[in-house]
Amino acid sequence: MKKNTSLIFKIFLALLIGINLGLICKYINFEFPIKFLATFSELFGNFLSFIIPLIMIGFIVPGIASLGSNSGKALLITTILAYISTLGAGFIAFFAGSNIFPKFLKANTLVIASGNNISSFFSIEITPIMSVTSALVFSFVMGISLSKIQNSSILNIFNELNVIVLNITSKALIPLVPFYIGAIFAKLSFSGEIFTTIKSFAIVYTVLFIIQGLYILLQYSLAGIIKKKNPFKLIKNMIPAYLTAIGTQSSSATIPVTAECVKNNEVSEEVTDFVIPLAATIHLAGDTITLVLTSMAVMYMTGRIPTFPIMLPFIFMLGVTMVAAPGVPGGGVMAALGILESMLGFGTLEKPIMIALHAAQDSFGTATNITGDGAIAIIMDKILNKETQIDNELNKNTILE
Template sequence: MKKMGLLPRLILGIILGIIIGVVSSKVGNYAIPRIFVTFSELFGAFLGFIIPCIIIAFVAPGIAELGKESGKLLALTAAIAYISTIIAGTVSYFIGMSILPKVLKAEEIAKKAGVDIKPYFSLKIDPIMGVMTALVMAFMLGVGMSKIKGRTLFNSAKDFQHIISLVVKNILIPFVPVYIIGIFVKLTISGDIFRTLKAFSSVYIILFLLQIAYLVGQYSIAWMISGKKPFKSIKNMMPAYFTALGTQSSAATIPVTLQSARKNSISEDINDFVIPLCATIHLAGDTITLVLASMGVMIMNGAMPTFGTMFPFILMLGVTMVAAPGIPGGGVMASLGLLQDMLMFNPAQQGLMIALHAAQDSFGTATNVTGDGAIAIIVDAVAKRSEVKEALRLVQ
């Protein structure tokens, strides 16, 4: 019998998580859910530990192998990610202003809390460094290795990359579906998502449709630059999309995103460089959510968001999102200061934003990581054109 692929296992994990959560809630017995939640807690702790290792293992050698082009490609990737985020927020504003005032009414999120499932036990596994620290370290090592003549450090970095690749292949990828079961069991039993969806259903419908449309737009641009068919490219990224639905973390989804992006025939060096980088700096999905949700909260409280108010907020979001290191809920946590200082949100409104973001965090993260694949295609196409031009110049 042919082994079930990753994508079917991810979908099965989501369905099983919801079914187990619903059945357990009806019978009032949470023994089985606690087993899955315990596994998710342990697996999540291990993910938190290995994420900085993944970033260093893939980004540093990737930059080093790009050599002199690494600085240019780093600037190009960062610029594309920032522009993508700003466009996502701006489009969200105009779509929101054309629809939200007509459909959104003042409603309250239900106060009744569901059951909070606790693991049987948990372990604290501290990462060797923070994600942003790992990113800076990877930049420094990568650029440094590309400049020095010696190969000792580079060979060591490649050996470390091989070790991390084995961990990803033999531990992370096989157990991600079980991890997702535990996450969806807990979300289903707690009832947070369903209560929030009931009150803000119109906002979420707009969010989801806009996120999907934005992905199609990103891959259409990538198609115009690279010639790679957009819907085929999106199809290849679906394992990453569904993994992100469960992990709610761009960084935790890096192993699957790397695996999915390779199917789009992206150069290995570019893939290993762009995907981990964009997992930290490209959060277009979160930006769409934060802009539309904040507009919804403002409209509910009788304030009409203007472009003059929202556009500076969007510009700052593009920078602040870098401080959201690909962890669940990182986007909204990084934006709380902007919500308070620029949109004058009080603590209650900030709490509502956290709830709104949490209810769809999976879809925002899925949009982020799937969009990373489009950026990788664009950067790869630009890099190949530069190589061709350089070759022609040398021939002439």
């Protein structure tokens, strides 16, 4: 918990230092520190572009393979419900952003802010081993294929790659992210447009938190109708899990508390023990709301219009891409960087902005994820209990005959 809090603190500290450094250097007309930071950000950005395909393969292949290795109707129904919930979150976020952001966000803010371009001292080109699209297709093909093979030695290789990539992400990328973000914001503040950018971010977060809260209410309204229970009472029972997720910033680490809260909502132990660990991996409604809204905001601020045809495939891919995203702060956005680059065209300016926007609210996105897991468990409990009753009735009739 202290580690997660420390990361958020470092990001905010880096933002503060970067903004003030850029303003001071602009005031005294001293470019050297900004050029130094520009060199670091370019080198780190190139390394990030190199590692993104490996992150996608390391996360997605084991995630899909392990998911497919299980069997049964319960797995299929839970997966469908989780994916529908994730898609629903994405579409609601899109329509909210489409109606609100054009009225409040200033077009070309980031383009203007990056217009005073500070060149780096030197650059090292690091070519990725494959394109993001190739990595995505390869991951799906291998993940689905390996899910059909029991005790696959090849899957063990990808599991080890998952560990390697997770170590690179948690021990190299994530610790350097605050410096990367600080360098980008130093360049932005040096241009003189930083305060307009920060004002835009405040608007994005206001919309973001409102949509997350409304989506939790929507999920439990549906669960309450199905279970014939007051949705506010169901949500009240989930508050300990929500608060725990804010502290742990990890769906996996919150599983014990989530399970206890779900049982308090009168969900059977069997369903709870199956649904909650699975949903913690595949249900990412909170992250989807965050990434859809923040990516739309960044597009508006760079003079692009996030139309429905552009965002539709992105939303569909987002739920799949982040399956089995690592339980470390910023893991969700790291897993999504590939499709942000390949599908939305995000580059060296947009990607660090996305990391900063996501990291600042990561704990609330996680809390929205796991609270939604409780709603899925309630629905699954009703579905499975109904099927059990039908099976018992059929068996009873067979015996009488």
